[in-house]
Amino acid sequence: MPSGIAKAPIFGTTTFTYMAQQKKLVYVVDDDPMQVQMMSDHLIEKFGFDVRGFSTGEEAVNNLTNHPDIVVLDYYLNSVKAEARNGAEILRFIKKEFPNIQVIMVSGQDSMEVAVDTMTYGAADYVVKGDNQFVRLQHAVEKLFVNERLHERVNYYRSLSTISIVAVVLIIVLTVVLAAMGVI
Amino acid sequence: MAYQHIDLAFLEQFTKGDKGRMAKYIRMFLQAAPPGIDAMRVHYKARDWEQLKSAAHSLKPQVGYMGIGAIKESVQRIEEYAREQKRLEEVPQLIERVHDTCEAAFGELRQAAQDLEAQA
Numbered sequence: 001m002p003s004g005i006a007k008a009p010i011f012g013t014t015t016f017t018y019m020a021q022q023k024k025l026v027y028v029v030d031d032d033p034m035q036v037q038m039m040s041d042h043l044i045e046k047f048g049f050d051v052r053g054f055s056t057g058e059e060a061v062n063n064l065t066n067h068p069d070i071v072v073l074d075y076y077l078n079s080v081k082a083e084a085r086n087g088a089e090i091l092r093f094i095k096k097e098f099p100n101i102q103v104i105m106v107s108g109q110d111s112m113e114v115a116v117d118t119m120t121y122g123a124a125d126y127v128v129k130g131d132n133q134f135v136r137l138q139h140a141v142e143k144l145f146v147n148e149r150l151h152e153r154v155n156y157y158r159s160l161s162t163i164s165i166v167a168v169v170l171i172i173v174l175t176v177v178l179a180a181m182g183v184i
Numbered sequence: 185m186a187y188q189h190i191d192l193a194f195l196e197q198f199t200k201g202d203k204g205r206m207a208k209y210i211r212m213f214l215q216a217a218p219p220g221i222d223a224m225r226v227h228y229k230a231r232d233w234e235q236l237k238s239a240a241h242s243l244k245p246q247v248g249y250m251g252i253g254a255i256k257e258s259v260q261r262i263e264e265y266a267r268e269q270k271r272l273e274e275v276p277q278l279i280e281r282v283h284d285t286c287e288a289a290f291g292e293l294r295q296a297a298q299d300l301e302a303q304a
């Protein structure tokens with residue numbers, strides 16, 4: 001995900017403070033315009049994202065070169081266009097070609113099989129449509145930020161430990177050289 | 185205002201009482217739902233169970249948002265029967281139940297949208 005400063009959320013609440021140096025770009029893909037509108041409105045209201053809606057996975061895929069940070073992807077995308085590719089196929093394509101894009105799958109079906117499938121193909125989370133979907137979508141996005149922060153911290157400490165090792169080695173070499181020269 | 189077929193509690197909570205937004209979502213539902221119900225009839229006649237499932241699947245969350253509780257189960261059953269291709273002989277009756285209840289709900293929703301727009 002591109003640079004941004006996200007404060008870690010307080011677990012168990014919906015309170016989340018998000019600050020971004022650059023607005024994150026989010027694609028919402030659903031064949032139901034009402035779903036696109038409601039999820040987009042919610043993400044804009046809660047996070048201030050730059051959100052773009054698409055009614056098919058193909059349209060979203062054709063715009064992936066804009067490098068969205070997150071794609072919110074419906075599992076079933078063929079209620080309007082019967083020949084439209086389903087969300088699982090689109091997910092596999094995205095994760096193969098753009099592995100850094102985080103995908104949150106959304107489905108009206110509370111099915112363990114669908115959930116396992118989508119997670120296996122690399123989805124970051126799975127949200128079931130219904131009255132709670134917007135809160136759950138919000139939590140899924142917050143979880144992505146937490147993971148992003150953890151990843152940044154791991155990288156930071158990894159860099160720090162590398163620098164420390166190099167410094168210790170330099171001190172040892174310097175000590176040996178100075179000792180050999182009789183300076184110490 | 186008390187309604188018989190709809191409950192706007194979810195929309196009110198979702199929009200934090202923003203009447204303009206509530207009306208916007210209601211208008212979207214009023215535009216999408218009638219063709220969605222017609223599509224279920226067409227797909228049943230064509231014995232296209234996959235598309236019937238998709239049409240019911242799309243309608244399911246929408247009726248929830250509009251609080252049309254009386255048909256939530258019927259829509260779920262249409263989706264389930266189409267997906268599993270079982271008890272298909274019951275589907276036309278379920279579609280008609282959805283249609284009749286929605287027709288009544290549409291009237292209330294139109295009125296609600298008008299009222300909300302007037303207050304926004």
